[in-house]
Amino acid sequence: MSIFRLEKNDGVAIITMNDPELPQNVLNMRIQDEFEAVIGNIVADKELTALIFTSDKKDCFLAGADISMLQEIDSSEKAFDMCMLLHTMMQRLVDLPITTVAAIDGACLGGGLEMALAFDYRIATTRKSTKIGVPEVQLGVLPGGGGTQRIPRLIDLPTALDLILTGKQLNAVRAKKAGLIDKAVLPETLMSVAMEYAAKKKPKRKKSLKEKLMGSAPMRAFIFSQARKKTLKATKGHYPSPLKILEVMQRGLSTSLKKGLEIEARGFSELVVTPESKQLINIFFAVTDLSKDSGVDSDETAREVDKVGVLGAGLMGAGIAYVTANQAKKMVRLKDISVDGLAKGMAYVGKILDKRVARRRMKVNQRDRIMAKVTGSTSYAGFKSADVVIEAVFESLDLKQQMVADIEALNSDKETVFATNTSAIPIDDVAAKAAHPERVVGMHYFSPVEKMPLLEVVNGSKTADWATTTAVALGKKQGKTVIVVNDGPGFYTTRILVPYNMEAMRMVLEGVSIEDIDHALEEFGFPVGPIKLMDEVGIDVGAHIVETLHDAFGERVPMIDGMETLIEDDRKGKKNGRGFYDYSGKSKGKQVDDSIYKLVGVNNPGHRELSAAAISERIVLTMLNEAAYCLGEKILRSARDGDIGAIFGLGFPPFLGGPFRYMDTLGAATVVEKLNALKDEHGARFTPAPMLLELASNGGSFHD
């Protein structure tokens, strides 16, 4: 079977792409010969007046370059040649003397859109799966099939920059508005409209007034300088690709398309071999992998879930209700102890949807339908039929055990999964008094639930595989990237976060300024510094978890001075407006609350000056080391899960690929050496994990 099917009808050739060997149509080396053959046929046929290019692969026009091909590129020269080859393919289409139409139905991304840009006309269906964009920046590279040159030559510069720098994907209506396509049509009429366009002459595209204005040299220079500033601020210089994109576009626009394309190929070839790009591609594959992972090693499959009960309508509970109704499209039964609490939870869900309606992302009747899925009660009425119940009440073991008993009492015949959204209480403790501990599982969400992409599913020692995989499947439907970890104090994410936060706190006690610490970790690539993060998470929550971990691990996670004093001073962090930072007046958490130093017994704050690198290294090493303990103790199922958990749950810098990828980059021996040095200076908490020692001695790595 061939990849391209060619039909001819009254002088109109139709090429339909469908790669029989892959689930999606992609650009790879395999298609090249066939492409050449089919285009050769078109060129040779002088009877033809038009060409339509389309796909009959479900939900996919052309999804872009084969990413595993990118992963394998090991030299810039190879990458450059590959790009130039791609440009030649595109040029073959551009050079056709007949009218050419791309009829797009399904994903049209990266190289797919770049190919479509080589046609005279583009029409696309309004189907939900029709997404149009160039997401290459998200993989640390740039659109290397002409995108950086053809897009800004087709549409106005600010829109082009936005598309290429963010990698956002547009539906047909928005793509038409942006000027990327000529018409958005119903799927049923795609081919008939394509025929209409095929009957037209080649277009002479005139620049709109806006495009002309934006295209003038001084305006262009201004736009680029603004974009560069914004990009630097957003990436803190950690990501080479957006800056390279700006350079390639600016240089390309001041010369001919042909030269521009060569500049683009050069830029691409430089980016694709950067460690940042390699790590982002690793993450892409890890996430793809996880989306196919059932989360259990057995063949157990997830049970059908129609209705989800949520106990507690606070920020967490309401967030869970939202993703369950809006993303997973399940019925949600919300319970709170008071009507006001319940109403607040429902309002939280309602207001997110109202905002989407106001931004025209959603229609009113769609909002109403989603809202109808979320009902609430102050009793257990309606919980009997819930397939999964997720508790999101405050961290009290007694309360959680009571809820397990309540749910079991409602209907013992129904195998309702009880999921506890705790960040640190062991699942086995929650299930200790359960009649059916096999139905109890952890679902650790991150706040705010509707924004944070990670879900950590926690397997208790008695949890049945069917319960775990049901939780995993539900989490995926809620739009989360799900990792499964085994039970233990702090599970994985909390456990590696605590030593990290505590090391930062220790530095404060040593006299390093809070600004220096937070700044150092932001420089390292975290979205916020550790002290600020403690304010966000809640100092009381943090203090509680330290105790739990200390009880479990003794001197390796020692207690810390100062935390108790903070709690006694009613400093809970952002939630009660009292923390390390000042939440009063204009500061709103931007300025450090200087009174904190005296409170914890630091008399001359900032007297100890450390370089940003020294600060971040010491703090980050605690996290890396703890992650290695987790993998060694089989809390984690794989290094992959550990990387994704830290990146999506804690904001670990993606360009470093996660703690395990980063340790592989550094080398286990180096990590051990640094830890040992710190251990000599600061004590047992830096004792290297056994797994690190092992890898250091045998020269191995966490990832293959």
Place this chain on the structure above:
Amino acid sequence: MPLNSNERVAVVAGLRTPFTRIATDYSTVPTRVLSSHLVAELVQRSDLDPKQLDMLVFGQVVQAPDAPNVAREIVAGADLPVEVDAFTVSRACASSYQSTIDVYQNILTGNIQSGIAGGADVMSQPPISFNKKMTEAMVRSTYSKGSKLKAFKGIKLKDLIPVQPAIKDPSGEYTMGEAAEKMAKENGIARADQDALAHRSHSNAAKAWENGWFDEQVMNVVLGPDYTPVSNDNNVRGDSQLEKYAKLKPVFDRKNGSVTAANSSPLTDGASAVLLMSESAAKAAGHQPLGYIKSFSFVGIDPNWQMLMGPSFATPIALDRAGLCLADIDLIDMHEAFAAQVLSNTQAFESKTFAETHLNRSEAIGTIDWDKFNISGSSISLGHPFAATGTRQLTQMLYDLRRTGGQHGLITACAAGGLGAAMVLEAA
């Protein structure tokens, strides 16, 4: 078609929104939105698998212009499966008697196994229309050929004033209030007795709220834009004092009348619904019914005589069909449109003459035991969203029977146009 001849029709669950006076809590809420919110809650709290639902019938008296078939809007708005058949009925104040009976009969005939029946009116959002002249001109301008402007020839400024909907049937001579006033006079119902009945209604309703008897029957309404919860009826007077009723002026006959705002039901917004299933389907799905529908009757009388006497005509028929007499009935909920109407009917219930003259029966319907009559309040105190009253009475009756240990209950209502409705219920 298989007849479920041995099947009883079970009332699996019943629920209503708080009833609130016109232009208060629901002033920005369309009927379809309030009803959808109610039905979604009813489905979820009764642990019903929505895929098991066959039909939804809703009553609506004041037709919302954006949703003439409000039932179908509720199917969408409550996110029920599209396969659920849905239609809207209107029988004035007995509309949700009708929606209930529609579902009941469909279950009895074996057409369906389950259905939701209910009714709602949000008087705060009535269809406002123009007068006849203006309306005709607007239709002309839209649909006839020729000048759009010409269609409005002869329209004066006063024609632009919208017409408020009135609660009166074009075929009858009297408005509701006038009919009640007429009945008070013809039946000799004293002002003091009317006031006492209204006071009793408020006191009973207040007691029911205080004791938590409504907790399971009334939902919390939480709707945008500000999502402030509405949890209570706002017409019930917890501090009702009999003396104060005497101070009000009559509304419909200012000189010689006795019907006042305080001894009448108020204009009210609200929605109510019940979930009905064949007894076997309910059992199979593990539901525990509240009770069963035993019989019903609908009647029509001359609206220009005593329009609101329907209960006295409908009740004996429903009792006969149930094989019961009034003495077998443990509790009664008679819809209180006006105190004058309630007292005219209770008088007729006990009257041998009435039975002989109007019912062609030799004996009176029966004696009213006031300890069994409207014990948790009725429409004067709780309020009267026209189409929501029937299923409000049905649900309230079954909960009252359960609480008091009674077996049989009667609910009955008068309706505009001289209609009457009655239903005999049996506790589970």
